[in-house]
Amino acid sequence: MIEMSSDENIVVPGEELAVIEEFSPLFGAYSDENGYVRASLLGKVAKDILNKVIKVTPLSSRYLFPSIKDIVIGYVAYIKGEIAMINILRDGNFRPLTGPLAGFLHISQIGAEGKHISEHVAPGDLIKARVISSENPFQLSIKHPSLGVILASCSVCGAILKREGDKLICPRCGNVEKRKIASSYINLKLTD
Ligand SMILES: [Zn+2]
Incomplete structure (x- = not known):
């Protein structure tokens, strides 16, 4: 298996990895109803270009202790x-x-x-x-x-909030919430 992988390729559940026309999910991934391949677990993503498959390997439990600036x-x-x-x-x-x-x-x-x-x-x-x-x-x-904040849920209905500019908007009930949003806010594409 020819794999392209690096430490930077850490993905979270629900994260978009590819479209189904490009890669088929092999392990740790699934394709949604819109034809996107998404991670089903927290792990490292590897793409097999030759066989057009993608897999997510769970992260090993390496225990770390944070230090200043981490x-x-x-x-x-x-x-x-x-x-x-x-x-x-x-x-x-x-x-x-x-x-x-x-x-x-x-x-x-x-x-x-x-x-x-x-x-x-x-x-x-x-x-x-x-x-x-x-x-x-x-x-x-x-x-x-x-x-x-990289992920937040609606205080009214509990749905995951979607980032739009400097606001977080509930895709279910339309509630708008204010947070100190990180540039890396995770915009999940969820379907009900
Ligand atoms: Zn809501």
């Missing part, structure tokens, strides 16, 4: 005062970290206008953040444009 992925657990508490789950490449790790995001580390932290993040949001302290719980920052 990028991490986590969920907003709750908000208290000027702080959002984060459950840190993955490193910037979505690899699992030694757990459980906690992070806290202070209003001063958002880098966007707004007095209340709830204007920028909400419980359940998946965020990408930079580690700025060296001990668990880690202090986090989302000041950079590449950092912030």
Whole structure:
């Protein structure tokens, strides 16, 4: 099998990999009703150009511990005062970290206008953040444009919000929500 693969080819479930005319899903992928091949798991994507098949290999459980300046992925657990508490789950490449790790995001580390932290993040949001302290719980920052909320759901109906410009819009009920959105917000193409 001739494969083209690299460490950068980390994909998340639902991510578009190819169109069915180009590649058939072999493992860890599926084709949707619109003819797109999508990842069905978190892993590394490999394309076999010769046989026109695509596969996603699950990431190995290499346990890592974040250090200062590292990028991490986590969920907003709750908000208290000027702080959002984060459950840190993955490193910037979505690899699992030694757990459980906690992070806290202070209003001063958002880098966007707004007095209340709830204007920028909400419980359940998946965020990408930079580690700025060296001990668990880690202090986090989302000041950079590449950092912030990468996936959020509608507070009214629970559907995954879609990014349109600087807003997040619910494809199901039309609710518009405000977040500090990361440039890498994951726009899933979901069908109900
Ligand atoms: Zn909604």
